[in-house]
Amino acid sequence: MARLGIREWMAVGRVMANGSLTRTERPGGPCDRFEDELAQFAGCQGTLAVSSGTAALISALQACEIGPGDEVLVPAYTWMASAGAVLHVGAVPVLVEIDTTLTIDTTDLASKITPRSRAIIPVHMLNRPCDLESILSIARTHDLKVIEDACQAVGIRYQGQVLGTFGDMGTFSFNQHKNMTCGEGGAILTNDPDLLTRARNAHDMGLGFRQSNTTDPDEIFLGNNFRLNEMQGAILRVQLRKLQSRIDLMTRRVEVMADRLGRAGYPVAPLHDDGPAASLVLTFDTEVEAVQFSERRGARRLFDTSKHVYTEWGPILTRKMAHPGITPWAWAGHPNGPGPDSCLKTLDLLKRSCAINAMPDVPLPIVRYLARKLAA
DSSP: OOOOOOHHHHHHHHHHHHHHOOSSSSSSHHHHHHHHHHHHTTTEEEEEESOOOOHHHHHHHHHHTOTTEEEEESBBSOHHHHHHHHHHTOOOOEEEEEEESBBBHHHHHTTOOTTEEEEOBBOGGGOOOHHHHHHHHHHHHOOOEEEEOOOOOOTEEETOOOOOEEESSEEOOTTTTTTOOSSSSSEEEEOOHHHHHHHHHOOSSSSSHHHHHOOOOGGGGOOOOOOOOOOHHHHHHHHHHHHHHHHHHOOOOHHHHHHHHHHHHHHHHHHHOOOOOOOEEESSHHHHHHHHHHHHOOOOEEGSSSBBBBBGGHHHHHOTOSSSSOOOHHHHHHOOOOOOOTHHHHHHHHTTEEEOOOOOOOOOOOHHHHOOOOOO
């Protein structure tokens, strides 16, 4: 969980003193500057600040022209919004198992592609990169869009490159529980200027962004209001400057914990990348062991993380939309939709896995002490 301090307070104060809190078409404000700085940090051509990670996913899906009758492949272990965003554009999420890294299982992914498949949303859960090489290869073979959900991995790298910049589009979240925060917010990343133009359109009902960034007025479609305000943009500029140092703190602490627990014989879950890890998960042989470890050591068992587990996605499992006439499953030829038994391998892994906090704000000597206590 990112921390806020005096620098964020001062940045917001400057915006308030200026008196212009709403983002408008006038260039050069905090949101504009944040987008430029984020693009530079991530090494991509364009970014767009939006109101939440969910808004980022919806706008990215609309930018990619995903809609009724389409299928989007989504892992069964992710925050419910990854699948919910798909439904909000009229498409259906097809649930895919995870593997021992706790990210999307590429073998199961390949087996669930159908003629209706249009996109893949790989989710980098808990700062853990997906197997992007395999995912991108599968996507190229089947002509699928890749929209990375890096909402839980802001600033994390895979083979030296920032997550969210590998696929056609990437999404970030800046809510209170992410690597950087403005309370609630998000961003879209892409190297495709046409997709960025469509995402701007999708996130703005018409305050000026879509007109000023669309060369052909006939291409303007009905958008939403997912804009960020200038106070949030000011906070995010400060948070972005702190991000890499915070990730460095996390990786150092994870390294200490993983080394101690690994030497003590604890089953450290693997990662798809050999680089510095900002996440530590233990996957036990049995559910009983995981429950006992979580009770004794205060670690989070992944099965107990509510809406991150697909069996807790009540409105999706019951196919309950806001209006009975909104029937994405019927439009895609899926009258039944997903059920509680759709991804049993995922449930088994989550029941046997515990996550340990990276503790970036805890002094390293205390982390070493806690690691000894956990390993005892």
